[in-house]
Amino acid sequence: MGTPLIELVNVSKSFSGVQVLFGVNFKVQPREIHCLVGENGAGKSTLMKILSGVYPYGEYEGEIRLEGYPVRFFSIKDSEKAGISIIHQELSLVPEMTVYENIFLGNEIKKGSIVDTFEEIERARQLLLKVKGENINPTAKVKDLSVSMQQLVEIAKALSKNPKVLILDEPTSALSETESENLLILLKELKEQGVTIILISHRLKEVLKVADSITVLRDGQTVAYFNCKTEEIDEKKIIKHMVGREITNLYPMPIAKPLDEPIMETKNWNVIEPSTGRYLVKDANIVLKKGEIVGLFGLVGAGRTEFGLSLFGNPYGYIISGDIILKGRKVKFKTPEDAIKQGVLYLTEDRKEKGLILINSIKENISLANLKALKKGITVDEAKEIEIAQGFQKRLNIKARNVEVNVSTLSGGTQQKVLVAKGLFAEPDVIILDEPTRGIDVGAKYEIYTLIRELASEGKAILLISSELPEILGMSDRIYIMSKGKITGELKSEEANQEIVMAYAVS
Numbered sequence: 001m002g003t004p005l006i007e008l009v010n011v012s013k014s015f016s017g018v019q020v021l022f023g024v025n026f027k028v029q030p031r032e033i034h035c036l037v038g039e040n041g042a043g044k045s046t047l048m049k050i051l052s053g054v055y056p057y058g059e060y061e062g063e064i065r066l067e068g069y070p071v072r073f074f075s076i077k078d079s080e081k082a083g084i085s086i087i088h089q090e091l092s093l094v095p096e097m098t099v100y101e102n103i104f105l106g107n108e109i110k111k112g113s114i115v116d117t118f119e120e121i122e123r124a125r126q127l128l129l130k131v132k133g134e135n136i137n138p139t140a141k142v143k144d145l146s147v148s149m150q151q152l153v154e155i156a157k158a159l160s161k162n163p164k165v166l167i168l169d170e171p172t173s174a175l176s177e178t179e180s181e182n183l184l185i186l187l188k189e190l191k192e193q194g195v196t197i198i199l200i201s202h203r204l205k206e207v208l209k210v211a212d213s214i215t216v217l218r219d220g221q222t223v224a225y226f227n228c229k230t231e232e233i234d235e236k237k238i239i240k241h242m243v244g245r246e247i248t249n250l251y252p253m254p255i256a257k258p259l260d261e262p263i264m265e266t267k268n269w270n271v272i273e274p275s276t277g278r279y280l281v282k283d284a285n286i287v288l289k290k291g292e293i294v295g296l297f298g299l300v301g302a303g304r305t306e307f308g309l310s311l312f313g314n315p316y317g318y319i320i321s322g323d324i325i326l327k328g329r330k331v332k333f334k335t336p337e338d339a340i341k342q343g344v345l346y347l348t349e350d351r352k353e354k355g356l357i358l359i360n361s362i363k364e365n366i367s368l369a370n371l372k373a374l375k376k377g378i379t380v381d382e383a384k385e386i387e388i389a390q391g392f393q394k395r396l397n398i399k400a401r402n403v404e405v406n407v408s409t410l411s412g413g414t415q416q417k418v419l420v421a422k423g424l425f426a427e428p429d430v431i432i433l434d435e436p437t438r439g440i441d442v443g444a445k446y447e448i449y450t451l452i453r454e455l456a457s458e459g460k461a462i463l464l465i466s467s468e469l470p471e472i473l474g475m476s477d478r479i480y481i482m483s484k485g486k487i488t489g490e491l492k493s494e495e496a497n498q499e500i501v502m503a504y505a506v507s
């Protein structure tokens with residue numbers, strides 16, 4: 001094996017006196033797909049931000065080598081000049097700008113002192129073809145594109161800088177299985193064209209499909225390196241190094257059997273998009289029972305999220321008809337606050353934008369769902385707020401120095417636990433979980449799954465909405481399947497397998 005294209009040697013990094021990287025060593029060979037894996041908080045994104053100049057030289061210890069020679073990046077521009085481009089987990093596109101404007105933002109093509117719009121549109125079209133985005137109009141506004149299309153625009157933007165190395169941080173976390181598969185094919189094609197790729201991913205099946213080599217980080221340290229061309233690697237082997245122990249069964253066993261006692265039902269439930277008159281959900285009938293985990297599966301566009309949101313006070317103003325029966329009586333929720341008051345909770349799939357206030361502390365986020373319980377006259381009882389937040393921190397194993405820490409500083413898995421804590425503080429009877437493990441690692445997933453099992457054993461009725469079929473099969477007592485807005489199937493867990501569920505999902 002020759003000189004690595006990229007090498008990080010004994011890299012250490014601290015934030016406010018708290019060390020997050022401890023002498024990490026990391027190497028990537030030319031023209032390979034190198035996957036970087038580890039639990040949330042292991043230091044993956046921090047390491048890549050050092051490599052890409054987000055954290056400049058002087059803010060870390062250790063050395064970056066490019067083709068064997070030491071380099072120092074004082075800014076992102078420096079790393080880009082050296083041929084390194086990064087696409088962060090949170091897309092950095094400007095929604096109100098066009099596709100071509102986003103691709104060349106900061107690197108405009110000029111004719112004299114004037115931006116050459118015609119040339120930018122033409123080059124954007126060529127770049128989009130290269131990333132399989134031929135259906136994307138370069139003059140369309142980014143806000144009008146799907147998430148998968150936006151991801152392709154981000155890659156086109158990165159390729160416009162002619163990188164030697166392309167870093168992608170969780171690029172498939174918000175994509176469907178088909179979209180993810182297409183993206184992986186694209187990465188392989190880019191590798192064949194000479195681009196070296198560093199891929200951060202929690203989806204180990206995807207890692208094993210594309211990786212030429214794998215580095216595993218745990219607790220800010222390099223714990224394993226695998227050459228996939230010469231070694232037999234499987235998920236169990238990677239997981240063991242990621243979490244420091246073997247997880248023999250990713251899905252914990254049920255603690256107690258659900259009761260045959262309906263808590264919530266929908267009857268002939270319809271959800272219509274007001275601007276188009278299109279049915280997002282049509283005649284949906286479901287039953288949620290005490291102590292039961294009910295899975296709701298469907299492909300992209302099936303109407304799962306719209307169904308969940310419509311039950312939670314209809315925050316997006318859909319046109320709704322049909323009935324909700326809660327504990328034997330018809331109810332109507334005009335707002336999410338109404339739903340929470342009556343014991344129904346929805347936890348969003350988009351924790352960063354809609355679930356949490358990132359600039360606020362852990363305790364402030366948790367208390368938001370039930371401020372009335374903390375009132376002391378006209379103010380919040382801060383001592384009680386801290387006590388309750390500390391209780392949830394201990395119960396959910398929220399990894400943070402204390403509950404005063406800002407949520408923005410936490411890893412994705414830890415943020416997800418804060419979101420769950422916030423919901424539980426409202427003391428719901430029915431919990432609608434929309435993609436509760438999206439973008440979090442296998443160890444954090446197991447903790448979330450264990451918590452879901454515990455909540456069911458306490459008598460909560462849980463609707464688990466997920467696009468991950470193994471998760472649905474592994475966690476559900478009963479499964480509903482949606483396709484094109486309709487419930488097309490209902491299965492007991494013992495009846496369900498991947499083939500049967502997918503047959504209903506495409507019907």
